[in-house]
Amino acid sequence: MTHFDVVINGAGMAGAVLALGLAALRRPDGSSLSIAVIEAAPPDFDAHPGFDARSIALAWHSRELLEQLGLWARLAPLATPITHIQVSDRGHFGRVEMTASEYRVPALGYVVELTPVGQGLYRQMAERPNIRLLCPARIKEFVQQPDNIVLTLDDGAAFSAALLVAADGNRSLVRRQLRLPCRQLDYGQCAVIANVESAEPHRGRAFERFTPEGPIALLPMSQGRSSLVWCASHERAKALMALDDAAFLAALQREFGYRLGRLVRTGERHRYPLVLDEVERPWHHRLVLVGNAAHLLHPIAGQGFNLGLRDVAALAAALRQALADGRDIGSHGVLSGYGRARQPDQAAIVGLTTALALLFSSDHPALAAGRNLGLTAMAACPSFKSQLAWRAMGKR
Incomplete structure (x- = not known):
């Protein structure tokens, strides 16, 4: 069975940026991570739900994070x-x-x-030899095992991974299968x-x-x-x-x-x-949720993608440190450490946007x-x- 270090479900903004950020990481021996990106929508930007007619506001700090991930120059x-x-x-x-x-x-x-940015991100993923884009494809089921997670796609293909990242939006298939508690x-x-x-x-x-x-x-x-x-x-x-x-x-x-x-x-x-849609604990065994799969916010303060980008950057940093320390990137210690470190920022932004939405409406x-x-x-x-x-x- 083919094995990947990281499988990302969803190739919208959060998933694509994470894939490109992780593709640049190296182990102490110089080897790179093997990454698979699963995307249900075909690469047709007139129809792709993650790269539609909308625009998004990037905060100044988000530019700094994209620079750190090596992505800002082309954006x-x-x-x-x-x-x-x-x-x-x-x-x-x-x-x-x-x-x-x-x-x-x-x-x-x-x-x-979003549309021209999405086209650029797809081109960059295609240029990375350690990223495999599976598109169009859907996860049919996944099984969390002690040492890996086994995924089966709707076409019958099966493979394993050390870590599954759900970046598949607020209607996340991964989140629905796990039935994670959320606040709405x-x-x-x-x-x-x-x-x-x-x-x-x-x-x-x-x-x-x-x-x-x-x-x-x-x-x-x-x-x-x-x-x-x-x-x-x-x-x-x-x-x-x-x-x-x-x-x-x-x-x-x-x-x-x-x-x-x-x-x-x-x-x-x-x-x-x-709607507000927030997963109370957006990580699980060998699995973590990012972007709208973890928290969907009111657009009043323009913080939705900026918060998701901070999640992505923090996850990439946590995995970089795990690789340097020789740790299993999908282990409970690595993911829970990442998740707990992100909770104060997530709670503050959710509280701020909710209060503003109620006060100013x-x-x-x-x-x-x-x-x-x-x-x-x-x-x-x-x-x-x-x-x-x-x-x-x-x-x-």
Whole structure:
């Protein structure tokens, strides 16, 4: 039976970045890890669920992690810098603004489009001789044994591995088979996603605009476009999806205002339900969950992939140290050490995004007054604002 050191189920952002990061590791004798990546979707980027029309915001610290993993140089040409962030509340006076120059960094973060990034990551995986991409393929079953984990695919192929990593999203097949305890919260909202063009150039500006039904975010993209994430109730989101382009832009203009001048064009819209879905203990015997398979967050603070990337970088570091120490990379000691070390960061980000989603999606007068006082105080207090800024950039 063929044996791999690591099998990664899922070749979306988290799985692909992890595969490439692990491919560069070496044992003390100089040998590399053998890695298999299993992906159910065919490598067709018009259909791949992990690399669809969405864009994601990379925090400044995420750029640093991608540099450490040797991946940033090829992603940088696809990234649009965020140099200015404005946070405001519709119908109220509270507002906070942050600039990269305040914190002596080239950018507060970056926006990347998933489709071209996915194409680049696939090309890099194909270039690595120690990565075997099995696509399209699905895991039919897996059996955890004391010294390895045995996997059978839907085409009957079977192989073993020292470690299985589930990077297969919040509908993770691996997680469902294990029936791991998780915490879930339905926010009662959907996110409407689209790319929009404005009469005024964005000039690297990102906007977070809070409304009674949920936040609206516009993030700077290439070619002068902005990436829209509009969070609203299920009913409102359904109605927004049914509008023609002109009516949709008019509705967005009313909610967002004229910070970018007139909104002149919108691309295809997509709608996603918003829930918190967090695995309480995202590691098991010879198995670990990363990315959305471990924790699916509300997009209000743009922290979902950034948190997943910190998981990926920490797992790669834990396996690097295990190799240096001559330890079994799938052992309980290695995985539990990684998992426990990640729990404080995961709990803090889950708590932060959940609190913000609940606080800034309510039109209750007391909550509205409180959050606007908070925004005003933050704008007036540099140290308070600095804490928020560095947290947004991924620094703790």
